Amino acid sequence: MYSEKVMDHFQNPRNVGELENPSGVGTVGNAKCGDIMRIYLDVDENQIIRDVKFKTFGCGAAVATSSMATELVKGKSIYEALQVTNKAVMDALDGLPPVKVHCSLLAEEAIHAALWDYAEKHGIQIPGLEKPVQDISEHEEEEEY
Amino acid sequence: MKPIIYLDHAATTATRPEVVEAMLPFFTEKYGNASSIYGLGAESKKAMDQARSTLAEALGARPEEIYFTAGGSEADNWALKAAADAYGKGGGHIITTKIEHHAILHTCQYLEKHGVAVTYLDVDEQGLVSPEAVRKAIRPDTFLISVMYANNEIGTLEPVEEIGAIAKEKGILFHTDAVQAFAHLDISVDACHIDMLSASAHKFGGPKGIGFLYIRRGVKIRSFIHGGAQERKRRAGTENVPGIVGMGKAAELAMAERKETVERITALRDHLIDRVLREIPYTRLNGDRKRRLPGNANFSFQFIEGESLLILLDMEGICGSSGSACTTGSLDPSHVLMAIGLPHEIAHGSLRLTLGEDNTREQVDFVVDRLKEMVARLRDMSPLYEDYVKKNGRAH
Numbered sequence: 117m118y119s120e121k122v123m124d125h126f127q128n129p130r131n132v133g134e135l136e137n138p139s140g141v142g143t144v145g146n147a148k149c150g151d152i153m154r155i156y157l158d159v160d161e162n163q164i165i166r167d168v169k170f171k172t173f174g175c176g177a178a179v180a181t182s183s184m185a186t187e188l189v190k191g192k193s194i195y196e197a198l199q200v201t202n203k204a205v206m207d208a209l210d211g212l213p214p215v216k217v218h219c220s221l222l223a224e225e226a227i228h229a230a231l232w233d234y235a236e237k238h239g240i241q242i243p244g245l246e247k248p249v250q251d252i253s254e255h256e257e258e259e260e261y
Numbered sequence: 262m263k264p265i266i267y268l269d270h271a272a273t274t275a276t277r278p279e280v281v282e283a284m285l286p287f288f289t290e291k292y293g294n295a296s297s298i299y300g301l302g303a304e305s306k307k308a309m310d311q312a313r314s315t316l317a318e319a320l321g322a323r324p325e326e327i328y329f330t331a332g333g334s335e336a337d338n339w340a341l342k343a344a345a346d347a348y349g350k351g352g353g354h355i356i357t358t359k360i361e362h363h364a365i366l367h368t369c370q371y372l373e374k375h376g377v378a379v380t381y382l383d384v385d386e387q388g389l390v391s392p393e394a395v396r397k398a399i400r401p402d403t404f405l406i407s408v409m410y411a412n413n414e415i416g417t418l419e420p421v422e423e424i425g426a427i428a429k430e431k432g433i434l435f436h437t438d439a440v441q442a443f444a445h446l447d448i449s450v451d452a453c454h455i456d457m458l459s460a461s462a463h464k465f466g467g468p469k470g471i472g473f474l475y476i477r478r479g480v481k482i483r484s485f486i487h488g489g490a491q492e493r494k495r496r497a498g499t500e501n502v503p504g505i506v507g508m509g510k511a512a513e514l515a516m517a518e519r520k521e522t523v524e525r526i527t528a529l530r531d532h533l534i535d536r537v538l539r540e541i542p543y544t545r546l547n548g549d550r551k552r553r554l555p556g557n558a559n560f561s562f563q564f565i566e567g568e569s570l571l572i573l574l575d576m577e578g579i580c581g582s583s584g585s586a587c588t589t590g591s592l593d594p595s596h597v598l599m600a601i602g603l604p605h606e607i608a609h610g611s612l613r614l615t616l617g618e619d620n621t622r623e624q625v626d627f628v629v630d631r632l633k634e635m636v637a638r639l640r641d642m643s644p645l646y647e648d649y650v651k652k653n654g655r656a657h
Binding site for chain 2: 123126127129132134143147148149150151152153154171172173174175176178179
């Protein structure tokens with residue numbers, strides 16, 4: 117049901133991991149619906165995304181869209197990164213099954229959330245960027261076995 | 262391509278070669294319509310009767326109490342809708358549980374739209390229905406209790422005998438969906454006071470598209486499919502003779518081998534469960550540790566999601582299933598895992614492995630070894646695990 121590109125990005129995700137002192141971090145989604153994405157940005161003094169990492173809890177498509185989204189924003193300016201839409205992520209992956217389109221939306225939102233965090237921390241405004249609505253903190257539940 | 266390790270026997274099983282062999286003549290040589298008067302038709306009738314007797318014997322029932330259907334879902338639909346027709350009379354009350362198969366749950370929802378009241382009983386954290394809760398739910402207009410024999414996801418064996426006794430005492434019909442249990446377990450419709458029972462051939466080495474509904478003599482269940490006198494006028498349509506012969510053969514083989522097979526598969530299952538719980542941290546077993554189907558193991562791996570695990574397993578040729586939302590085709594994880602009280606994220610990380618007679622200890626060990634790597638790999642990618650480790654440190 118997945119394209120070869122989706123399978124490739126699921127099997128060999130690019131930029132998976134964390135950043136030590138990120139310029140911005142965004143986490144979107146919630147455990148209830150089964151997808152959580154976190155994106156770390158390292159933005160240099162010229163507002164270029166020098167490095168980007170992600171962590172994702174979710175299905176194959178969730179992992180693949182996170183991976184592709186990080187590829188698409190790496191090396192770009194924060195303004196260019198804002199233009200990376202869910203459609204761009206989907207196209208780059210040769211499409212997603214209809215039930216998985218929400219994964220690409222989540223990837224777009226994760227980028228936006230990380231950019232928002234960066235903008236807030238650095239006291240700047242990025243035109244067109246809105247405060248992310250998705251937040252996992254209120255859904256967080258710790259279960260131990 | 263990698264060799265397949267099939268651990269999804271609760272989804273379906275391979276049709277056994279002996280079964281295929283028994284079926285084959287009924288396609289090309291003995292193709293007669295069992296309702297025809299000539300010899301060719303009589304041969305089909307005879308083979309069908311033999312299968313009916315075998316299936317009846319497996320339940321301690323009479324052959325004329327076995328009604329062939331196109332599978333378990335049809336049997337479930339028929340039992341509930343026809344009981345509502347005959348006994349509910351446009352109203353009445355059914356008692357069932359929250360962990361039934363959708364063939365029961367969706368049929369109940371359909372009946373609710375047509376004036377039938379339905380109580381969906383809770384289960385405990387092992388997935389067990391309490392017979393006392395059944396008793397308490399009974400109303401003056403309750404005409405049917407439907408509780409599954411064994412759950413298809415978490416394998417829990419329900420207290421069918423106790424519930425049947427209550428139904429008998431109160432004069433209420435008792436139906437059980439035994440799709441996962443029939444031919445695997447020793448079932449007596451008399452000891453458990455079962456009035457109706459659904460079964461499906463492809464769950465025990467038979468072909469797909471054939472099953473049956475056991476209806477105790479005297480139960481007033483009318484036809485569900487109209488248009489012919491087949492099945493004592495209760496289920497019209499030319500009989501699927503090859504399918505029926507195959508189901509009979511599969512039941513015959515299963516019964517002859519049952520004791521040995523159950524012992525072997527139970528030991529294999531316990532080995533699988535023991536290794537997974539011992540070697541993979543933050544893992545729980547869903548369902549009762551002992552009171553479960555011989556081949557069923559259902560785990561939840563914390564911090565990861567089931568579909569991604571299934572894809573990794575598939576890449577190694579391993580077939581399993583999950584109750585995550587991605588595999589249920591909705592935003593919600595499995596209703597069974599919700600009913601036993603699992604939080605969403607734990608339910609999303611579930612994996613069901615169901616063993617069959619062809620599985621070996623070597624296969625199970627291979628699967629556990631791969632599982633350990635895959636779970637660790639997905640956890641390394643998981644923000645939930647990252648948060649947990651930052652708070653509490655790593656397990657090892």
